[in-house]
Amino acid sequence: MTPFITRRTGLAALTLALLAASGVQAQDYPTKPIRLLAPFPAGSGPDANAREIAGELTKILGQTVIVENKPGASGIIGTDAAAKAAPDGYTLVVGTTSTMSVLRHLYTKLPFNTERDFAPVSLLGVLNTGLIATPSAPFKTAAELVTYAKANPDTVTAATLGAGSYFHLAGEWFASNAGVKLRFVPYSTTSPYTDLMAGQVQVMFDALPAAVGGIRGGKLKLLALTGKTRHPAFPDVPTFAEAGIADYAPLAWQGILAPAGTPKAIVEKLSAAMQKAAQNPQLAEKWRQYGGELKATTPAEFAAFIKTDSAQWGQVVRKAGVKLD
Known part of the structure; x- marks a missing residue:
């Protein structure tokens, strides 16, 4: 037997051994509580979504999934903590x-690389974006706006949570x-909704x-909603495409990721658990009432989703000329 064949045989045996070890590791996983880092404040809407899905995963996996809030720096602090965590399946991040899609285009340098430092597990859910107006506005539809x-250029005021926020960039895209x-009006410490009403x-x-409470209570007006078709929870609200705004598709989404290097078998087990969690009819209905969809995916599907979404936001940021460093 030649040295080359011996080396190949040895490498093949090592690969099989590693795969077998990974399978055993995934079979036993999890054996202790799992941390789910949430890079936003406790009590916020995204925090509530994270806690709901953590409760479902706890039931499915048989170990407690603990939401740990790490807000700050537009989500950078909590996301960076996840990137630097041990890749063993016991630290995840929302x-x-x-x-995952926008920050890389706003900052020249980040302490993490969203493509290199994370293993996508599954999408959690998507929320369509609405054009929400005060009822006293001098326009009643998106086309009229x-x-x-x-x-009347530069006279329509649009509330944001500052330059580079979702509100701002979704407005720039529109x-x-x-x-x-x-004319974008930044709000740094208070919710704009009081002033909008x-x-x-x-x-x-x-x-x-x-906004949904204000919309249904008549204190706010929903002029248009993203989506290829009208959303079943808002059948009377036209899509942006119906209003003549082509290729406008911002989505507010959440998903679960693990640190890069987490064993593939564990990532797939977590993804399968997410797909079971997404079948909860009460949670699914809650997302529908918010104009969205509770939606789980495979790791590969989630990775492709992030890539496409990031490319879209990159174009928006470049056209708007927004840089935060």
Whole structure:
């Protein structure tokens, strides 16, 4: 037997041994509680979603999934902590549109690389973005807003949570595709919704969890919603495509990721658990009422989703000329 064949045989045996060890590790996993890092404040909407899915995973996996809030620096602190955690399946992180798709385009340097440092597990859910207006606005549809904004440039006020926030970039995306100019009003420490209801600002681009009560109570007006078709929870609200705003598709999403290097078998076991968790009819209905969808995926599907989503937001950031460092 030649040395080359001997080496190949040895490498093959080592690979099989590693795969077998990984399978045994996944079969036994988990044997202790799992930390789910949430890079946003306790009590926020995304935090509530994380805790709901953690409860479902606890039932399925047979070990407690503990949500640990690590907010700060636009989600960078908690996401970085996850990137540097041991890749053993016992530390996971909730990824979002901002942390996984947008931040890489806003900052020249980040302490983590979203493609290199994470293993996507599964999407958790997606929330369509709405054009939400104060009822006193001088336009009643998205198409009327575009006409008004073209006739009165830089006068339509859009509330945001600051430059580079989801609210801001979703608005920039709309403005670019509609060919209009909006005047963005940043709110750094308070929710814009009080001022939006009072007519101090005219519109806001956001997912619907924080707005749905005001919309259904008549204190806010939903002019349009993203999606290829009308959402079943809002059948009377047209899509942006119906309003003539083509290729406008911002989504507020959440998903579960593990540190890079986590054994593939463990990632797949977690993904399978997420797919079972997504079958909870009460949670699914809650996401539908918010204009979204509770949705689990395979790791490969989630990785492809992030890649596509990030490319879209990269174009938005470049067109808007937004940089935060």
